Amino acid sequence: xxxxxxxxxxxxxxxxxxxxxxxxxxxxxxxxxxxxxxxxxxxxxxxxxxxxxxxxxxxxxxxxxxxxxxxxxxxxxxxxxxxxxxxxxxxxxxxxxxxxxxxxxxxxxxxxxxxxxxxxxxxxxxxxxxxxxxxxxxxxxxxxxxxxxxxxxxxxxxxxxxxxxxxxxxxxxxxxxxxxxxxxxxxxxxxxxxxxxxxxxxxxxxxxxxxxxxxxxxxxxxxxxxxxxxxxxxxxxxxxxxxxxxxxxxxxxxxxxxxxxxxxxxxxxxxxxxxxxxxxxxxxxxxxxxxxxxxxxxxxxxxxxxxxxxxxxxxxxxxxxxxxxxxxxxxxxxxxxxxxxxxxxxxxxxxxxxxxxxxxxxxxxxxxxxxxxxxxxxxxx
Amino acid sequence: xxxxxxxxxxxxxxxxxxxxxxxxxxxxxxxxxxxxxxxxxxxxxxxxxxxxxxxxxxxxxxxxxxxxxxxxxxxxxxxxxxxxxxxxxxxxxxxxxxxxxxxxxxxxxxxxxxxxxxxxxxxxxxxxxxxxxxxxxxxxxxxxxxxxxxxxxxxxxxxxxxxxxxxxxxxxxxxxxxxxxxxxxxxxxxxxxxxxxxxxxxxxxxxxxxxxxxxxxxxxxxxxxxxxxxxxxxxxxxxxxxxxxxxxxxxxxxxxxxxxxxxxxxxxxxxxxxxxxxxxxxxxxxxxxxxxxxxxxxxxxxxxxxxxxxxxxxxxxxxxxxxxxxxxxxxxxxxxxxxxxxxxxxxxxxxxxxxxxxxxxxxxxxxxxxxxxxxxxxxxxxxxxxxxxxxx
Numbered sequence: 001x002x003x004x005x006x007x008x009x010x011x012x013x014x015x016x017x018x019x020x021x022x023x024x025x026x027x028x029x030x031x032x033x034x035x036x037x038x039x040x041x042x043x044x045x046x047x048x049x050x051x052x053x054x055x056x057x058x059x060x061x062x063x064x065x066x067x068x069x070x071x072x073x074x075x076x077x078x079x080x081x082x083x084x085x086x087x088x089x090x091x092x093x094x095x096x097x098x099x100x101x102x103x104x105x106x107x108x109x110x111x112x113x114x115x116x117x118x119x120x121x122x123x124x125x126x127x128x129x130x131x132x133x134x135x136x137x138x139x140x141x142x143x144x145x146x147x148x149x150x151x152x153x154x155x156x157x158x159x160x161x162x163x164x165x166x167x168x169x170x171x172x173x174x175x176x177x178x179x180x181x182x183x184x185x186x187x188x189x190x191x192x193x194x195x196x197x198x199x200x201x202x203x204x205x206x207x208x209x210x211x212x213x214x215x216x217x218x219x220x221x222x223x224x225x226x227x228x229x230x231x232x233x234x235x236x237x238x239x240x241x242x243x244x245x246x247x248x249x250x251x252x253x254x255x256x257x258x259x260x261x262x263x264x265x266x267x268x269x270x271x272x273x274x275x276x277x278x279x280x281x282x283x284x285x286x287x288x289x290x291x292x293x294x295x296x297x298x299x300x301x302x303x304x305x306x307x308x309x310x311x312x313x314x315x316x317x318x319x320x321x322x323x324x325x326x327x328x329x330x331x332x333x334x335x336x337x338x339x340x341x342x343x344x345x346x347x348x349x350x351x352x353x354x355x356x357x358x359x360x361x362x363x364x365x366x367x368x369x370x371x372x373x374x375x376x377x378x379x380x381x
Numbered sequence: 382x383x384x385x386x387x388x389x390x391x392x393x394x395x396x397x398x399x400x401x402x403x404x405x406x407x408x409x410x411x412x413x414x415x416x417x418x419x420x421x422x423x424x425x426x427x428x429x430x431x432x433x434x435x436x437x438x439x440x441x442x443x444x445x446x447x448x449x450x451x452x453x454x455x456x457x458x459x460x461x462x463x464x465x466x467x468x469x470x471x472x473x474x475x476x477x478x479x480x481x482x483x484x485x486x487x488x489x490x491x492x493x494x495x496x497x498x499x500x501x502x503x504x505x506x507x508x509x510x511x512x513x514x515x516x517x518x519x520x521x522x523x524x525x526x527x528x529x530x531x532x533x534x535x536x537x538x539x540x541x542x543x544x545x546x547x548x549x550x551x552x553x554x555x556x557x558x559x560x561x562x563x564x565x566x567x568x569x570x571x572x573x574x575x576x577x578x579x580x581x582x583x584x585x586x587x588x589x590x591x592x593x594x595x596x597x598x599x600x601x602x603x604x605x606x607x608x609x610x611x612x613x614x615x616x617x618x619x620x621x622x623x624x625x626x627x628x629x630x631x632x633x634x635x636x637x638x639x640x641x642x643x644x645x646x647x648x649x650x651x652x653x654x655x656x657x658x659x660x661x662x663x664x665x666x667x668x669x670x671x672x673x674x675x676x677x678x679x680x681x682x683x684x685x686x687x688x689x690x691x692x693x694x695x696x697x698x699x700x701x702x703x704x705x706x707x708x709x710x711x712x713x714x715x716x717x718x719x720x721x722x723x724x725x726x727x728x729x730x731x732x733x734x735x736x737x738x739x740x741x742x743x744x745x746x747x748x749x750x751x752x753x754x755x756x757x758x759x760x761x762x763x764x765x766x767x768x769x770x771x772x773x
Contacts, residue, residue, distance in 0.1 A: 087691045087694075134685060136695060
């Protein structure tokens with residue numbers, strides 16, 4: 001019996017690996033679980049030289065981020081410290097197809113995609129579980145702050161938030177299948193970030209004091225616009241003329257924009273308009289290539305559609321459930337009614353209007369700590 | 382866990398007797414081989430003895446051997462050195478599509494510098510046709526660089542014929558012989574090569590040392606600039622212990638070559654035949670009749686090579702997906718692509734390379750382990766069987 005732990009080189013996954021390795025040596029009586037550390041090489045930071053930010057210095061700003069060589073060194077150092085076998089697996093091709101391309105296409109289609117959720121579903125679980133099985137591991141583990149529990153009545157697996165309320169990473173995992181949940185372990189699910197740091201320091205893990213990464217891992221400069229330009233440039237795809245109109249919610253033309261991929265719902269800066277009252281992006285209209293702006297109040301909406309919903313709690317078309325719904329990672333969540341439509345679609349109606357419901361972001365439905373399901377915000381009504 | 386090492390084309394273990402011969406040059410005879418005093422003379426004697434030993438293995442003169450830091454430096458020195466020293470406005474170089482990166486990347490650099498380069502292609506045999514080399518020649522061709530044994534397939538190139546062509550046309554002929562030296566007889570006269578690169582760590586010598594054979598009378602510009610070491614061809618204080626180790630390894634290889642060749646070939650053949658008999662859908666890559674005795678390269682349909690290497694390593698067997706220099710790279714092997722494998726076939730290919738310290742027990746263990754690993758990998762493959770059920 002062996003378990004593959006995904007190691008990013010950060011403190012969370014390193015601590016998860018340490019806990020699993022200790023567990024292994026602790027019950028060395030008889031059946032021991034072998035722990036294998038794997039780092040997924042997802043993106044080559046040297047691929048888009050523009051993104052290394054040469055102007056920022058020799059090493060650019062890519063250091064210390066996911067996918068950078070430094071992180072692989074860190075993960076390797078931790079595995080060596082823990083004395084567990086360790087390998088780097090190359091999933092760049094899959095990552096580009098499943099995460100990077102949809103990310104870019106999403107922006108071009110007027111959405112604001114969240115690549116981390118796609119990455120978790122498509123790469124960190126689907127692909128990783130396959131790779132783990134190839135090398136003979138039955139189970140996988142990650143450093144996510146989330147919990148998985150088997151419902152003894154139904155036999156189904158439930159996904160729950162981690163106990164650290166400030167680190168809800170179950171949000172990123174709404175797409176997990178029963179198969180994936182059944183084979184996953186989250187050693188940090190019952191811990192707070194502070195406890196994890198303390199464990200890492202007590203064990204003297206080489207990464208115990210490493211700062212947390214915040215940016216999207218393949219956008220080291222933090223500028224997604226710069227990334228999209230560089231990527232399209234590499235693909236030799238230039239948006240012919242992406243310029244279009246900026247209009248108010250009543251349809252009157254207020255100005256011009258240089259491509260809707262440069263905008264996100266709720267954005268205030270960069271509209272290039274000197275009007276007395278502050279204006280915000282209310283919505284993006286890819287069909288007409290328009291940016292619709294209005295005042296802050298117009299950002300508050302109640303009803304939206306969700307596509308490609310994954311139900312972790314089995315619900316059937318026609319069902320409806322009262323849930324706490326989060327419309328982005330740092331959204332605290334708000335009470336809503338979720339109606340199940342056919343073909344993976346749901347309609348969410350908040351009790352109170354919420355600010356900047358943004359197509360492309362993930363909407364995740366909670367019942368208490370349990371993740372009932374989630375999907376991608378497709379249309380605000 | 383018993384561990385088996387089947388990656389001798391990446392590097393070989395240092396032979397203990399080689400290590401013993403190197404030891405005094407690290408501890409007692411530590412002089413600089415260029416120094417006048419006793420210490421220097423001791424070191425110099427070690428270096429010159431090694432030069433004789435390497436020359437003897439190649440049927441060359443000692444004065445034609447230049448010590449370097451390894452195969453990559455030797456290849457760079459040969460190619461850049463010849464091309465830069467050659468006269469003429471227009472220069473042209475002929476090499477092949479299956480060369481080691483030490484040659485290919487250097488050829489790319491030449492192209493950036495305005496030299497034209499022809500890359501001779503190979504068929505599925507992994508063996509270059511000398512006629513293709515002849516056809517690629519131009520009046521301004523200054524160098525032919527064709528490897529001896531291919532590092533991924535083990536296939537041997539017809540150097541004798543190519544050497545004859547080069548000599549007829551009065552063109553310098555370089556070979557990267559890193560993977561053949563010590564495994565099969567290499568005679569620079571018979572092969573008619575003017576330059577030959579070799580590396581100590583591929584024949585149970587130490588890492589970080591190699592040599593370049595340069596035929597007497599060959600004009601080349603040195604790669605590095607400094608003191609007058611190595612007859613002004615390679616400056617830098619000699620890596621004395623390493624050079625002594627290379628000499629010792631060359632000597633041992635020469636003395637035991639015939640018996641070792643047959644012994645390793647028998648192990649490799651048994652491993653290959655055993656895999657072919659116990660695992661369905663496996664193909665041997667390259668011409669089996671023309672290759673070094675150490676190497677077999679196999680395509681296991683419907684597996685991921687990366688997963689295979691990890692899975693076997695976890696069971697104690699070390700092999701590789703191809704060249705160690707390209708591990709972790711996404712691109713399928715340029716060698717396997719060159720012999721016509723599709724990307725998924727190239728990624729499903731595994732190289733087993735045997736060496737002096739492999740035994741019958743190693744082959745037994747591999748044959749016991751590998752079929753289950755392949756089965757495990759194929760069980761997960763979406764193409765081999767229906768995918769793992771999912772309720773999504």
